[in-house]
Amino acid sequence: MIINQLTIHEAHRLLKAKELSSVELTKACLERICQVEPKVRALVTVTNELALSQARKADELMATGNTNPLTGIPVVIKDNMCTKGIPTTCSSRMLENFVPPYDAMVVEKLNGCGVVVAGKANMDEFAMGSSTEHSALFTTHNPWDLSRVPGGSSGGSAVAVAAGEAVYALGSDTGGSIRQPAGFCSVTGLKPTYGRVSRYGLVAFASSLDQIGPLTQDVTDCALVLNVIAGYDARDSTSVPYPTPDYTQCLTTDLNRLRIGVPKEYFVEGMQAEVEIAIKAAIRKLEELGATIDYEVSLPHTPYALAAYYIIAPSEASANLARYDGVKYGFSYSDADSMWEAMEKTRQYGFGAEVKRRIMLGTYALSAGYYDAWYLKAQKVRTLIRREFDQAFDKFDALVTPTSPTVPFKIGEKIDDPLQMYLSDVCTLPINIAGLPAISIPAGFADGLPIGMQIIGKPFSEETILNIAHAYQQATDWHKRRPDV
């Protein structure tokens, strides 16, 4: 038994049986962090002492029997979720020294279960990017091939799970930021329906698209984490007051009566052949498991999703990031002659190039005289895409696509070509545009590099996609393979 490679459900069973203590589990993860962190660089902050003290408390809690499956299990949290007293940098110079005086709702919920926080995960600055190369602090490396990117923006979270630094992680997904790195690192990553998980305390990138979700070693773990973090929060007016089911109840291997569509627009030009082959094979596996597959589904507005996304997300970001002016917290340029100069230089030096690019794109799209042509048009496209998904879901219970058109690319390969970088999210962006739930699960390898399959569901049908993903994992072992790092 390699302790740090246990899943949540395995570790929970051992903790309950007193065959393992949270302190032992936590130490195993912290040792693993010491061992691999110099190679993968997944974590911005490692919270050694906090983790051990939380582990000791968790062991006491375990003794009372009043526990949750997450009690005492080490987690890594993406560094854009506020953690009281622990730096929350968003991997930006702007917030490098920012220590929030409050917890994000999801962090509050995890803490309520007595979890162990092992650290904060690296990301593309303010979640803008697909490779973690846009982290202002350092780049994270893919444990399957250290010369390649782990995906992004939740790259640090995905790597921490893949490399066994923590049992699971939280990420956030605005255009694929959980699913794409999950696919690139061969872990399970879920983006819940918009409104399913409270965004309170998640540093906003694009408010109408952002959603927090788990990155785990398998679907069962994913359901266990979702059980804790899902639910209405009065502090987030966009969270939805639907009851939260027990997501483990849907984890059957029975896919009979399920209708799955394969939208052809997601097998895009320029797609890597091995990815297409692997996904088609995975779909056949779903068919073997009892699902009815339709390979001829068309979602004709798909090609416009990327353009709409790169207007809506930067527009919202341009406002969301306006608060970083050096007046209240975070980086502040002090050697200025005037207030305006101080505010301008704070932003000039505090933000990286990709963040500035998006602020400028968004500011332009919202400007007088351009609003109708850009922002408003993009919102109309958004409505069309939503409607198209709604219609598809009249016929299907879920849609299946590749998570990304390629396997992980080389570090530095796309960093100077924003458009190529943006295209790595072409299969995941439309899901955020429509606010749907989607999960990425390991579906094979090409030359030792991971391939992810995306399963998309109707709004608030997380149970359906978890069921499909679980059935697939019961029939395959891709998710059990570990990188040799």
Added chain:
Amino acid sequence: MNFETIIGLEVHAQLLTKSKMFCRCSADYASAPPNTRVCPVCLGMPGVLPVINQKAVEYAIMTALALNCTISDYTKFDRKNYPYPDLMKGYQISQYDAPIGHHGWLIIEVNGEKKKVDITRVHLEEDVAKLVHCAPPGGESYSLVDVNRAGVPLMEIVGEPGLRSPEEARQYLIKLRSILQYLGVSTGNMEEGSFRCDANISIRPENSPDSLAKVEVKNMNSFKAVYLAMEYEAKRQRKVVAEGKRLVQETRGWVEEKGETVSQRSKEYAHDYRYFPEPDLPPLVLNREWVEEIGAKLPELPEARRHRFVAEYKLPLYDANLLTSSILTADYFEACMTRPPQSLSPKKHAKPVANWIIGEFSRLLNATNTEINESKVSPVALFDLVQLISEGSISGTSAKLVFEEMFKTGRSPGDIVSERGLSQISDTEEIEKDVIAVIKSNNQAVADYKAGKAPALKFLVGQVMRATKGRANPKVVNELLKQKLEEK
């Protein structure tokens, strides 16, 4: 060429909610030390989210209904983007194209004539922080930020450019403020900044539909300032045109000390606020039943109260108008009217009580810059004073002295009267001694009276009053004098 003045006013009123617009912090920002009524939400910290204050929405609906607006079924919030250190998030949450209420009106009265002024919209937004600018002598100047005020609910009431003179502008503000006060949604205090007014003013050739360049005037901190600024601007714009120059569209600030407006920024530098729908707040669908419920609970408004005062207290319209223009004054008047014991009709003293409030009381309040509800004179005490006069217990002259003392000390009129020996003497025997003495020592006047010179009697009355230190009942003095003079 003759020009017509076109004025439209935008009013921002702070709402009297307990908490702020989008968080649970107390909205009572002024009474607390700087930066103590704050939380991550109103500080605009990373990751926080706004939650709409339902009471603020209710207050805006009340106001919109009182201003005869149509209430939107579907309303939403938008982000108004501009950078400034008093704006915590770098954008203000406001309402752009779907305000709570729209297409309303109110009636003002200028020179006895009624006029309907259209209201464009009533919407909600949040206040900004307060900047305190410091310039120590010899040192570098700096600014401090007090975030207590950031996030306090603000209601913006935009009027159509339907006002035609500074006086109409003033009357519009008085009327609007009194409505807000009657609704209890705002203090309407302009000096403290809880009721702010910006004006758009332009001129246009008579009978022409097109105005010349529109000027926005800011920094007016009282009704008087609005009146003076509008008067100044109307003259200035006419002068510019008369000199053959072109008027420019710009923002100007009112400089109180100089009594003039000064250019602040021209149209080229106007902000592009890049409004877009607030993604953190779903659109607000206003439930019809809720709106109707609010409408049914609206309190009595100035117009209705004025008419009731005429009907119920038999007051002249003029008095009723003055009494009801401020809810504080109207409430004070009605509190006086609850004083009479069962046997007394409340209507009995309505007119003299009104006279005191409108006259002497108002004069002292203005002179000391006091609100009527903060005065030391309780409604009970004022009623009792009127009662003393009506019984003939004190004279009008004494009453004025007594009231001044009441205003200063808050003591009851009865106490003051007895302590200072001001009670009126109506006892004939007591006055008779003085009357006889005055007749004896004023032979000339007595002779004049007998010769038919009427003013002589007045003189003699005056002498008796003087001898009694003003305490004698003038009526009794008059009668006694006549009687004694006839006897002689």
